Amino acid sequence: MTRLLDAPERFGPLPQMGGGFIDAIEQSRLVGRGGAGFPVATKWRAVAKRSGGRAVVVVNGAEGEPRSQKDRLVMTWRPHLVLDGAFIAARVLHARRVILYIGERHEKARSAMLRALGERTEPEGALVTVAAAPARYVAGAESAAIHFLNDGVATPTTAPPLPFEQGVDRAPTLVQNVETLAQIGLLARLGQAPATTLVTLAGAVMRTGVLEADRGTTVADAVRGAGGPTESSRAVLVGGYFGSWVEPEVAWQLPLDHETLRRHGLGLGCGVIGLLPAGACPVCETAGIMRYLAAESSAQCGPCFFGLRALADACSRISDGSSDGNDLSRLRRWVDEVPGRGACRHPDGAALFLSSALRVFDREFANHRAHDMRRTA
Amino acid sequence: MPDTLLWYTTRGAGAVTLILLSSVVVLGILSALRVQTARWPRFLTTGLHRNLALMTLVFLALHIVTAVVDPFTHLGWAAALIPFSSYYRTLWLGLGVISFELLLAIAVTSLLRGYLGHNTWRAIHWLTYAAWPVGVIHGLGSGTDTWSAWMLAITAACVAAIGVAIILRLTIGSTDPLASARATFRTAVDRREVR
Numbered sequence: 001m002t003r004l005l006d007a008p009e010r011f012g013p014l015p016q017m018g019g020g021f022i023d024a025i026e027q028s029r030l031v032g033r034g035g036a037g038f039p040v041a042t043k044w045r046a047v048a049k050r051s052g053g054r055a056v057v058v059v060n061g062a063e064g065e066p067r068s069q070k071d072r073l074v075m076t077w078r079p080h081l082v083l084d085g086a087f088i089a090a091r092v093l094h095a096r097r098v099i100l101y102i103g104e105r106h107e108k109a110r111s112a113m114l115r116a117l118g119e120r121t122e123p124e125g126a127l128v129t130v131a132a133a134p135a136r137y138v139a140g141a142e143s144a145a146i147h148f149l150n151d152g153v154a155t156p157t158t159a160p161p162l163p164f165e166q167g168v169d170r171a172p173t174l175v176q177n178v179e180t181l182a183q184i185g186l187l188a189r190l191g192q193a194p195a196t197t198l199v200t201l202a203g204a205v206m207r208t209g210v211l212e213a214d215r216g217t218t219v220a221d222a223v224r225g226a227g228g229p230t231e232s233s234r235a236v237l238v239g240g241y242f243g244s245w246v247e248p249e250v251a252w253q254l255p256l257d258h259e260t261l262r263r264h265g266l267g268l269g270c271g272v273i274g275l276l277p278a279g280a281c282p283v284c285e286t287a288g289i290m291r292y293l294a295a296e297s298s299a300q301c302g303p304c305f306f307g308l309r310a311l312a313d314a315c316s317r318i319s320d321g322s323s324d325g326n327d328l329s330r331l332r333r334w335v336d337e338v339p340g341r342g343a344c345r346h347p348d349g350a351a352l353f354l355s356s357a358l359r360v361f362d363r364e365f366a367n368h369r370a371h372d373m374r375r376t377a
Numbered sequence: 378m379p380d381t382l383l384w385y386t387t388r389g390a391g392a393v394t395l396i397l398l399s400s401v402v403v404l405g406i407l408s409a410l411r412v413q414t415a416r417w418p419r420f421l422t423t424g425l426h427r428n429l430a431l432m433t434l435v436f437l438a439l440h441i442v443t444a445v446v447d448p449f450t451h452l453g454w455a456a457a458l459i460p461f462s463s464y465y466r467t468l469w470l471g472l473g474v475i476s477f478e479l480l481l482a483i484a485v486t487s488l489l490r491g492y493l494g495h496n497t498w499r500a501i502h503w504l505t506y507a508a509w510p511v512g513v514i515h516g517l518g519s520g521t522d523t524w525s526a527w528m529l530a531i532t533a534a535c536v537a538a539i540g541v542a543i544i545l546r547l548t549i550g551s552t553d554p555l556a557s558a559r560a561t562f563r564t565a566v567d568r569r570e571v572r
């Protein structure tokens with residue numbers, strides 16, 4: 001079967017697509033690749049039902065996750081497949097607008113997309129506008145993208161209304177990740193979506209970067225495909241900064257697909273697999289990521305802004321040795337009080353990440369001695 | 378004896394409802410003002426606001442049910458649900474029905490806030506500023522005990538408490554501890570670049 005990154009850069013003109021195409025998506029059991037892993041067919045049906053020729057399609061290439069590179073890669077190397085997916089969405093959902101929402105720092109990706117757009121002759125090309133997504137973690141969230149396109153402010157908003165009810169221009173809106181749209185493109189072209197997932201390997205692997213994993217591929221296979229680990233691993237971060245730390249011996253056997261991981265209580269998220277080398281300090285690493293996530297709170301909800309800051313501060317005090325000895329018990333208590341208390345899922349993701357750190361690095365957090373942070377950086 | 382018991386319950390529950398409802402409104406205004414001290418964290422205000430509001434509904438239900446089932450009054454359920462349909466003190470009772478129905482709408486929309494969205498919820502929650510005075514007028518107009526010293530004292534205290542809270546709200550305004558952080562973040566993401 002053709003894989004995403006092996007597919008021809010460009011196929012011929014788009015085949016005709018009817019409403020029956022949503023059934024084909026449903027049969028392929030495709031889920032969104034932006035992080036939430038939501039079933040694509042369900043989302044399309046919800047928009048199709050309300051569209052009435054007004055729907056808006058947002059092509060989400062914001063890719064704000066610092067360690068992820070796969071969205072940029074798809075836009076840069078297979079822009080026509082992304083446009084295929086976007087045009088099909090526009091056709092099937094009777095959309096009035098298509099917006100390419102591309103991270104402002106992803107210049108190569110944007111120019112590749114614009115070049116590809118210039119080569120297209122389908123009528124959907126005339127529906128397309130381009131927006132530069134601010135380079136912040138939350139800017140890629142569905143509601144933040146819609147808020148930005150409506151009001152110029154890329155912060156998440158409360159739901160309801162959900163995007164399919166009221167999104168860009170208050171019209172039913174489909175916000176779909178670029179990898180997902182490329183998958184849709186291949187599904188339309190070949191009658192079958194490739195059962196693959198793009199993952200970004202980060203940290204202590206020989207070749208960091210993007211890999212296309214076939215269904216059934218395990219973390220161990222992917223790491224082997226990237227030349228193996230540079231040294232023995234202390235833990236594996238599955239799913240990026242909103243994911244979880246996992247013990248290496250457990251992680252190696254995990255398959256890289258959303259469904260199976262969910263059954264393990266994990267998530268593939270945006271597809272980042274990060275290897276923490278045994279020589280690094282897990283506490284300092286966790287504290288650094290928590291500081292980042294706290295700083296990325298858009299300061300709209302108190303529990304997120306103050307909660308994440310308190311969590312990050314406590315982590316930092318443990319990591320730099322200035323803790324009064326109570327911070328670890330505070331962390332264990334507070335980490336359960338943050339989720340579900342923000343308008344968006346930012347606090348939930350950060351708390352999930354920290355919970356996994358407290359579990360997997362239990363020993364290190366309890367026995368952490370201050371040391372020169374530069375040594376572990 | 379049961380007849381007078383029901384009648385006393387109606388009057389007592391009405392008075393308790395007024396006290397509880399006024400406390401709920403004061404707490405609501407204080408939560409909007411983000412009042413907090415070292416010993417009184419903000420979640421206490423909102424938690425108390427919510428729980429007292431549910432308790433208010435219980436006493437309000439008691440007030441209405443005992444009034445209707447009291448065989449002496451002959452009010453009937455329609456009088457309790459349709460404004461100005463009561464033969465007895467038509468205007469004053471009608472105001473009570475309106476106040477009750479507004480409060481019911483406010484409570485139900487609060488319980489369903491997750492499904493309604495913030496703006497809808499907030500717009501309906503503002504109806505409190507109608508429900509409370511209408512309820513107070515209902516009490517003054519139809520209350521058997523209105524002019525007894527204890528009831529006058531209760532009513533006056535409630536009106537004074539709400540008055541002070543509203544004045545505080547209008548003069549102090551809301552001090553949002555997130556305001557500057559939010560403004561900083563917004564300058565980083567506030568742009569409009571669609572072409």
